[in-house]
Amino acid sequence: MSRNGHGFEPRIVGFLCNWCSYSGADLAGVSRMKSAPNLRIIRVMCSGRVDPSFILRAFQLGADGVLVAGCHLGDCHYQEGNAKALRRVVLLKRMLRDFGIDERRLRLEWISAAEGERFAAVSLEFTEQVRALGPLALARQEVVA
Amino acid sequence: MIRLTIDGKTTEVEKGTTLLHAARFLDIKIPTLCYHPLIKPFAACRLCVVEVKRSWGMELVPSCHATCQEGMQVFTDSPHVLSARRMVLELMLARWPNVPILRKYAAALGLEKARFSSPLRDEREDACVLCGLCVRACDEVVGASAISFAERGIGRHVSTPFNLESESCITCGACAHVCPTGYIKFEAEDHKGKPPELLLDPNTAIYMPTAQAVPKVPVIDRDSCIHFQTGGCQKCVEVCEPGAVNHQMVDEEIEVEVGQVLVAIGYDTFDPTPMAQYAYGRLDNVYTGLELERMLNSTGPTGGRVLLKNGKAPRAVGIIHCVGSRDENYHRYCSRVCCMYALKFAHLVKERSAAEIYNFYIDMRAFGKGYEEFYSRVLHEGANVIRGKVAEVVQAGWSKQEEGALLLRCEDTLIGRFREIPVDMVILCNAIEPRRDAEQVGRLFGLSRSPDGFFLERHPKLDPVATMTDGIFVAGCAQGPKDIPDVVAQASAAAARMLATISKGEVEIEPVRAEVMEEYCSGCRVCSALCPYSAISYVVEKKVSQVNSALCKGCGTCVAACPSGAMTGHGFTDRQINAELEGVLAV
Numbered sequence: 001m002s003r004n005g006h007g008f009e010p011r012i013v014g015f016l017c018n019w020c021s022y023s024g025a026d027l028a029g030v031s032r033m034k035s036a037p038n039l040r041i042i043r044v045m046c047s048g049r050v051d052p053s054f055i056l057r058a059f060q061l062g063a064d065g066v067l068v069a070g071c072h073l074g075d076c077h078y079q080e081g082n083a084k085a086l087r088r089v090v091l092l093k094r095m096l097r098d099f100g101i102d103e104r105r106l107r108l109e110w111i112s113a114a115e116g117e118r119f120a121a122v123s124l125e126f127t128e129q130v131r132a133l134g135p136l137a138l139a140r141q142e143v144v145a
Numbered sequence: 146m147i148r149l150t151i152d153g154k155t156t157e158v159e160k161g162t163t164l165l166h167a168a169r170f171l172d173i174k175i176p177t178l179c180y181h182p183l184i185k186p187f188a189a190c191r192l193c194v195v196e197v198k199r200s201w202g203m204e205l206v207p208s209c210h211a212t213c214q215e216g217m218q219v220f221t222d223s224p225h226v227l228s229a230r231r232m233v234l235e236l237m238l239a240r241w242p243n244v245p246i247l248r249k250y251a252a253a254l255g256l257e258k259a260r261f262s263s264p265l266r267d268e269r270e271d272a273c274v275l276c277g278l279c280v281r282a283c284d285e286v287v288g289a290s291a292i293s294f295a296e297r298g299i300g301r302h303v304s305t306p307f308n309l310e311s312e313s314c315i316t317c318g319a320c321a322h323v324c325p326t327g328y329i330k331f332e333a334e335d336h337k338g339k340p341p342e343l344l345l346d347p348n349t350a351i352y353m354p355t356a357q358a359v360p361k362v363p364v365i366d367r368d369s370c371i372h373f374q375t376g377g378c379q380k381c382v383e384v385c386e387p388g389a390v391n392h393q394m395v396d397e398e399i400e401v402e403v404g405q406v407l408v409a410i411g412y413d414t415f416d417p418t419p420m421a422q423y424a425y426g427r428l429d430n431v432y433t434g435l436e437l438e439r440m441l442n443s444t445g446p447t448g449g450r451v452l453l454k455n456g457k458a459p460r461a462v463g464i465i466h467c468v469g470s471r472d473e474n475y476h477r478y479c480s481r482v483c484c485m486y487a488l489k490f491a492h493l494v495k496e497r498s499a500a501e502i503y504n505f506y507i508d509m510r511a512f513g514k515g516y517e518e519f520y521s522r523v524l525h526e527g528a529n530v531i532r533g534k535v536a537e538v539v540q541a542g543w544s545k546q547e548e549g550a551l552l553l554r555c556e557d558t559l560i561g562r563f564r565e566i567p568v569d570m571v572i573l574c575n576a577i578e579p580r581r582d583a584e585q586v587g588r589l590f591g592l593s594r595s596p597d598g599f600f601l602e603r604h605p606k607l608d609p610v611a612t613m614t615d616g617i618f619v620a621g622c623a624q625g626p627k628d629i630p631d632v633v634a635q636a637s638a639a640a641a642r643m644l645a646t647i648s649k650g651e652v653e654i655e656p657v658r659a660e661v662m663e664e665y666c667s668g669c670r671v672c673s674a675l676c677p678y679s680a681i682s683y684v685v686e687k688k689v690s691q692v693n694s695a696l697c698k699g700c701g702t703c704v705a706a707c708p709s710g711a712m713t714g715h716g717f718t719d720r721q722i723n724a725e726l727e728g729v730l731a732v
Contacts, residue, residue, distance in 0.1 A: 027605070030605060040730070041729075042726065044701065044717055046702060048700055049701030051704070051705040052705075058730065061730040063730055077591065078678075079677035081700045084675065084706075114593050114596055
């Protein structure tokens, strides 16, 4: 997997909530839909569990993009964890700019357990978006330093 | 009890009984016109007169009104009585010579026609005989007082105030119901309150929901019941001997504490009206599957016979599969039951009528045990099956002289031809849909729904009866269209799953829980504000927060928010997730 020029395959970390998005990803698999292999999924019980430091740590470790996905607003298995995730991601996006990371590399999506098709589409589309942005150079420097 | 003698027969009756009741109890027939058992006697027509022996001689009294007294001697067919009745009838016949009930009573008294002529002579058979039953029914029973007698003497007639459309009238039809001559006619404009026969039959406000209703008791339709509109009537209470009718009953909300819930709210059927090409609701003799089912039922409106609206048997019947199912414009899914019930209809209609049967299908899905065999049996019985969707149903005669039959236009994809098939009746096998309140129910129990609108199971293959919410199970068509054997299998599985939890006596909870490492906790209480379950409390003595592990559901929102890292989420600790991150990003 070349990190430069042609054939760049972005590395994307996806934090998926157990009840909606992770099930949606499972459904996409069970239904044999094509989704992006670039997405490396980490299951969390709720999108509210995603500590902003995890996202920064992912970028630091060389991720080119981070996807946080939870239940649709109002459908959270834990009542309102996704609303907390929304607050955190919006604030973190402002900080990413200061770190020199394009905020388009971080994405928050609501994907229900029934939306396997949507999960597949989001994974493909986000991968294309990150591919267009190119490798996250900053991350490499930081890791080296 | 009071003892009296009527026509030589002695009887005992309760105090307050009218002479008419006592006589009818003894099977003595007395003609009546202005009397109705559920309306207070009026004694206007004088047809029911009887003779009573008094100390001063014989007296004629109206039996509907006079009450029984101790030792009374009553004669109902003495010459005096009969001549009085004959005179009353003769006067009435002079004015209304053709009213059937008057002619019947007159004939019984040997009276052919009146000797008199009347300037008010009314030849109609359904003339108003001014008995006043309608006026009293409207006032006394219904309580609407929408009609009354107008004018006096020879001008007396029944009317609404000022002959205008009455605002008090609730169109209950009681006046028409009691009218002995049919002068008042009731033309129902809508089919309000007639669900059991699917509008194929008239009905009343109190009725059996279905022939095999469980529990087998009638129900009152509040929208049609006179009592709920005017506060009057309650005649059903009067005639019900066990006193079982109670208008004061209201819906009760009962709170039951349960640990598990099986959501089996069933389905709705697709309304084919929007598919204008099938003319449902526009042309006669176009029915949905459930309507034909009702017609085929031996307790249904036609007693199980397949009949057209004009009462004739159909010559040919078209059965259209996939109405609203497997259709990009309505529902993309297959409703699964239609192919088989359409074949059942073909079989039953064939059996009960001489009609030619045409089934129009997209694909014949005879998927279950014995289903394919049934399909071939129906084929052998001579049903025509045509592979192709019907393009439209139009009204057209079978010949140039005939009107009102139906014509099906379709493409027969097996012979590659466009066909026009004349039929008399069309059955639409309409789709199974999620219940219209499925969204609210889903929200109540925290259930997600698949894109087709049915409830989503926990896993399509590995856990098809449980849901994402612990203790909530789904079964039947609430989860997706299925036939009866599949529903029974799924419901049994769900029941077994629930019983297993009950018999175990305890519920295992996920080990994923948050816990406070007290030595790191500064007692800032950021976590407790975030917890949706109020599982985090503050221990004042120790100045630290504490998690109640029975209340905690393990979402981890507090873990992500803890500024000092004192909160850990078992199974999803910061260390574990960071290690996972390193792992997935290692290559």
